[in-house]
Amino acid sequence: MRTCGATPGGPSLDGIDLSKQTVIQGQILRDGSSDSVPNGAAVTNGHVRLLDASGEFTAEVPTNLEGQFRFFAAPGSWTLVVQAPGARVEQKVVAAQGTPTDLVIHI
Amino acid sequence: MSRETSLVTADWVAQNIDNPKVVIVEVDEDTTLYAQGHIENAITFHWREDLQDGLIRDLISKEKFEALLSKSGISNDSTVILYGGNNNWFATYAFWYFKVYGHADVRLLDGGRKRWELDARPFVTEVPTRTLAHYVAKDRDNSIRAYRDEVIAAIGTKNIVDVRSPAEFSGELAAPAHLPQEGGQIKGHIPTAKNIPWSKAANEDGTFKSDAELKDIYQSAGVDLAKDTIAYCRIGERSAFSWFVLHELLGVNNVKNYDGSWTEYGSLVGVPVAVGA
Numbered sequence: 001m002r003t004c005g006a007t008p009g010g011p012s013l014d015g016i017d018l019s020k021q022t023v024i025q026g027q028i029l030r031d032g033s034s035d036s037v038p039n040g041a042a043v044t045n046g047h048v049r050l051l052d053a054s055g056e057f058t059a060e061v062p063t064n065l066e067g068q069f070r071f072f073a074a075p076g077s078w079t080l081v082v083q084a085p086g087a088r089v090e091q092k093v094v095a096a097q098g099t100p101t102d103l104v105i106h107i
Numbered sequence: 108m109s110r111e112t113s114l115v116t117a118d119w120v121a122q123n124i125d126n127p128k129v130v131i132v133e134v135d136e137d138t139t140l141y142a143q144g145h146i147e148n149a150i151t152f153h154w155r156e157d158l159q160d161g162l163i164r165d166l167i168s169k170e171k172f173e174a175l176l177s178k179s180g181i182s183n184d185s186t187v188i189l190y191g192g193n194n195n196w197f198a199t200y201a202f203w204y205f206k207v208y209g210h211a212d213v214r215l216l217d218g219g220r221k222r223w224e225l226d227a228r229p230f231v232t233e234v235p236t237r238t239l240a241h242y243v244a245k246d247r248d249n250s251i252r253a254y255r256d257e258v259i260a261a262i263g264t265k266n267i268v269d270v271r272s273p274a275e276f277s278g279e280l281a282a283p284a285h286l287p288q289e290g291g292q293i294k295g296h297i298p299t300a301k302n303i304p305w306s307k308a309a310n311e312d313g314t315f316k317s318d319a320e321l322k323d324i325y326q327s328a329g330v331d332l333a334k335d336t337i338a339y340c341r342i343g344e345r346s347a348f349s350w351f352v353l354h355e356l357l358g359v360n361n362v363k364n365y366d367g368s369w370t371e372y373g374s375l376v377g378v379p380v381a382v383g384a
Binding site: 016020021022045047049050052054056057058059060061062065070071072073074081083084085086 | 192221225226272273274280288304311
């Protein structure tokens with residue numbers, strides 16, 4: 001679980017040269033209103049895939065123990081597909097070099 | 108070489124977890140996932156630390172492969188079940204690797220870690236203790252492995268299939284987007300290669316599409332499978348996935364994996380390169 005008081009979103013950007021990388025990252029949290037898990041629990045068994053502007057698969061990562069993920073993409077429009085047991089959510093994002101796209105996605 | 112002899116379902120694995128003839132191996136680039144949880148009785152191979160020579164860029168030697176399998180309790184008559192994350196990329200690489208060294212019965216868990224997790228099947232953290240075996244490998248089977256000179260000679264003559272994402276094929280990205288975009292290679296692809304991303308062959312849950320769908324992927328892209336085919340990607344693991352589709356699921360014999368892939372080709376001096384879609 002994320003440490004109480006920390007800023008939500010993807011993993012630490014320490015050590016990443018943001019002038020060269022186009023980062024899309026975030027954290028996947030459970031929306032607990034309709035199931036038995038606590039609202040806001042990190043989704044640690046999720047998979048996030050990155051599709052390009054034409055919908056082609058570009059990469060996929062599993063979420064970490066804090067429900068986080070990260071991609072190194074290129075500037076432009078992308079779609080994230082979040083999968084976890086019993087859940088599937090799509091979210092469109094626009095990425096830019098130098099400014100990380102940092103999301104919190106509830107499923 | 109067929110879906111029946113090369114692929115098993117999660118149900119099959121669940122029923123054979125305690126089968127003494129079966130050895131389950133998780134293969135990946137990141138074995139911390141194995142440490143966090145894996146299929147009961149599974150051991151793990153790290154694709155680089157266990158399966159790469161380390162000094163020269165090559166597979167480990169026959170003697171080292173024999174030692175690895177022997178200490179892992181894998182015998183020549185074991186049924187080896189491979190699976191992993193990353194949509195089974197490194198597990199299919201290991202499958203191809205086991206075939207290079209002539210293992211008789213090796214199979215892939217359809218959907219790998221991802222399908223297992225999406226089905227909410229159990230993982231354990233206990234690492235099994237395996238009894239030492241005596242494994243004897245065959246000499247490398249180079250009929251399923253392509254080297255760079257053959258790839259260069261194949262330009263415009265054989266089928267060359269680039270299985271990376273369209274963004275890597277065109278030169279927009281240098282690596283899959285879960286990795287930092289850096290590296291010594293120039294960007295682009297081998298001229299006359301067709302871009303048929305590995306992902307076309309997989310469903311969203313990581314399982315393979317039907318044989319009819321798989322055939323159509325290649326036919327609709329204009330690939331004449333009667334001709335020799337060479338598949339490549341960046342480091343040879345995604346192309347092992349596509350090699351598995353063609354050679355094992357569709358039974359196409361004349362297919363090679365170029366495991367040197369773009370990491371090698373994109374570093375060669377003076378070879379032709381194409382960019383764009």
